[in-house]
Amino acid sequence: MSELTIFPPEALLHASLEVAMAPVVGPLVLAVSGGRDSMVLLQAVARWAPERIAAVATFDHGTGNYATEAASLVAAESRRLGLTVVRERSRTPGHSEAAWRAARWDFLGRIARAYKARVATAHTRDDQLETVVMRLMRGAGARGLAALAAPSRVVRPWLGVSRAELARWATLEKVAYLDDPMNVSRAFLRGRVRHELLPALEATTPGFADQILASAEKAASWRREVEGHVDAIGLAVSPSLDRVSCPAAALESTSSEGRGVLWPAICARAGVTLDAKGTRELVKFTRSGKRGSSICVSGGAIVLRRGAAAGEPVGDRYEVRRVSPPRVRDASRAWSGVSETLPPRFGRFRWRRLHTAPPPGECMEQDLWSMGFPRGEQVVLRVWTAGDRIRTAGAPAGRRVTRYFSAAHIPALDRPTWPVLLVANELVWVPGVCRALAAPSRPGRSELIWYRCEPECD
Template sequence: GGAAVGGGVGGAGRPPPPPTPGQSEAAWRAARWDFLGRIARAFKARVATAHTRDDQLETVVMRLLRGAGARGMAALAAPSRVVRPWLGVSRAELARWAVLEKVAYLEDPMNVSRAFLRGRVRHELLPALEAATPGFSDQILAIADQAATWRRDVERHVDAIGVVVAPSCERVSCPAAALESTTREGRAVLWPAICARAGVTLDAKGTRELVKFTTAGRGGSRILVSGAAIVLRRRAAPGEPPGDRFEVRRASSQRSPHSTRAWLGASEALPPRFGRFRWRRLHTAPSSASAAEQDLWTMGIPRGEQVALRVWTAGDRIRTAGAPAGRRVTRYFSEAHVPALDRPSWPVVLVDNEPVWVPGVCRGLTAPSRPGRPELIWYRCEPEFD
């Protein structure tokens, strides 16, 4: 939904500054896409570009020169949120139409430059290939169309296996069983498609490493892949189907994922959100003492107490039934298979400055978890890894 945005954007945003001399073509392109993406999100719209048949041909040839496989061969025809209505029209046809209809346009001076690879492909390599093999361009574009059809089939399969994309698009997860049950060749096709949904482009080495990691990685293990992205194996969170999941995290998620670091207040008014965790007050206590003890995502907090809620720190210790003298919370994290990347933002509940509850991980020896006590206020913590 929403109108497409392209050249003119009025007062909706400020265009990127002029490129710095010597700045790479990729840096210019990244600045343009960042600008258009921000404007599109502001209007809840989609970006529309004037890419033509010639742009597609040049892009496919450039990717061939870089050793791209079937996925990369789809180039501009690949499934995307970007709208490209003129992909089947040549640049010359579009220019003739603009003149005929008296539509004003600007000719980018870089179109005739040979300073970058695209210009050399456009003015030197493609004319030579077409002269040596008449029909070369049509053949390459036909292959690209087949690759785009193949990519759409792969995307439909990725949808069907239960891949979940976080609203931020910086985290993507999928059931581990869906990848374990296919062949090595199938994993080599699926991993790039899954990672792409988190904005991560896998290279050949990263794909090979993930194919091996699929069956070699244990719960809590992780691997670094192209673009400083991290793929980890974790247990399903509450609300997810049971079983292990693989999760892809783009590098930007790691820098400053949480703004909430601490909260202090009455036990009757825990905040509804703390970082990526939601706190829900329960109307009734658990049905039995055993249910309360087993569900580490739920706990009763004494009414009228002052409660502190903060993120875990490396030195935190908690006294539990199994360790009445105290034990480092990090050991409970390991036993609960909480990935190391999630721990710095994991909440800890304190009463009288003593940790009494690490949701989903452990409950302190002094934590009142027995139902049937009217002075307890029951809460359920629900993580949201998005």
């Protein structure tokens, strides 16, 4: 009887890395925590594909000495290898797996965008198995069961490699790493699944892990087919990745079952994860929705059915907008200074200094996205608040900005982040919406400094 062939760890890891990176264009940001699996990822990519590394990103969750020491290890090892490292510490330590995951991915997303790169993680075959089992426990459908193998911009070279195989290479290569005490804890669901449930299931049903992983791969294959179909129906995704729209006909021409498959995939492009209830609500909305109607769905989104804008060659479209949780207003949402130093970005808006003033007359009056300020003028730039009032030519006694938002068709969801400018504590400009009667801009005054405000997401 022939013996089972066991590949040397180096050959296995090198091949896994090459297969994962072959279809990836552009640089990578390596997500490295300081644990064994991610430190193996750091060493392997640095050895076999160092030119692909834009940066190493490590996040200190602020949960104690281990988190800080692990981040320090990653930083030291990255510098030893001659790599750029970006390190950040959480200001508000979370107390749940979900909170830690959200904070970590927010950090990794920011770093990846800064380097125009894709994130690479050290998720393993074991991580995939645990994730699929946890999703089964929560009643996930075929879409959710694909888990870490689902189509994604995240690169996961070790997804077909077990932790044991990574451990072999780490031992042979003397890879430095720290053991996370949470790996042996039963305090959270993943730990209980790893140390109690999975060993019991494998003992009672030998081959259980392989069967689950095979089902997950079938689900991932199905998801790739669905994503391919969604790509072909004419989606439009905003640069900020929080809005997506698709032709209404693409959804209304299919069956209810088909819509139940397409809606979760479409919403996912805006970063929204639908649950079963949200999917049912959208299927129903597609059958009965009228132009101009909208619906809020679980998962943090609002879906609108709108007509085509002027000049658009397509018909009605459904638009999905991800709704961010409300934030407490603080000083970081305001800026003050002289007119020459307006920040180039504030929230979702760019502020571009113009070399010449807009032409005077009716054109200037209609262009509410541009305004001039005298040199040295002290201005305050902040976000709109519900009580803001502005004195305009049509309402010299003052009128709530809310009414001008409505007249300008600014969606209610966009208003809490909309910028306003004040001079001498008086609101003088709501970009794209209205100017005050006392606005300092007067076409023809050569001493004015002109700015144009432009929303980044449009």
